[in-house]
Amino acid sequence: AMGLWEEMNMKGLEPDVFFYNTLISCFCTKGNVDRAKEIMSEMLSKKISPDRVAYSCLLRALCQKGKLKEAKQLFNEMIRNRIQPDVVTFTGMIGGLCQLGRTKKAVELFNFMVEKRQDPNSTTYNVLIDGLCKAGLFNDAFKILEMMVEKGKNPNIVTYNTVLSGLCDLGKVDIAMKVFDSMFNNVKPDSWTVSTLVKGLCKEGHLDKAEKLNRVMTEQNKTTDNATYTVLIGAYLKARNVRKAVNLWKEFIQLGLVPDSTTYSTLMNGLCRCNCMNIAKGIFNKMRISGPSPT
């Protein structure tokens, strides 16, 4: 990285706001918030003012790491510098808080942004609904969903998938299937929808229904993908139905789907647990030849 830095200086290239923000974003996603803050200080020393994007990045990362005092300070600094937080800023922070497990704080922040007359968009609602579902607070999530509809923000495919996932986690796959049947009027189910339901059905032991759903959706809407098959194959291996799993794996290849590292991990783990070392070896060799697709 230092090499690149020097090279840029030699060529007389001045890093701009975009460049700095890219760096900040990288350090934030790597969880190195301190380094990201240093980058922001450096911007200031070079007379480049951090903009809304720079602040939003850091704020989300600070929330996610539980550095809430620092986040508050930075937020105030942002306001002091006359940079207004927007819906993305708030949504990011809400998401960070949810990942932290502080859903109560997340809801507070949601209310705060409404007070500040920032209109939550569908992504904001989706983030909060997902956070509440994952915290096991489905009823609260459902209230937010109702609020979303009241405010005229129509649930999109991500909203549906999020809610379906929440229901499946609760073991309410029967209700999830009813929602699925009713969603076609509003949105078009995608492969995420299918894999979510397939996972839910498998969790309850309905492998046959899961497979059928995938089959129907593949034929009618071409909505299948790597992840969906990985769920199905993994479930059959867990049920020690190696024959079925291997057939699905062949089908997977025939469809032209491309296995990645998760696909192979699932296969290797499952086959080894079934004591099918020979089959595992064969697939492993295939991977060594073609290589898993990059994540």
Add this chain to the structure above:
RNA sequence: GAAGGACUGGUC
């Protein structure tokens, strides 16, 4: 119709 920040599913 390109853009540096926010949302959903797969193994461990």
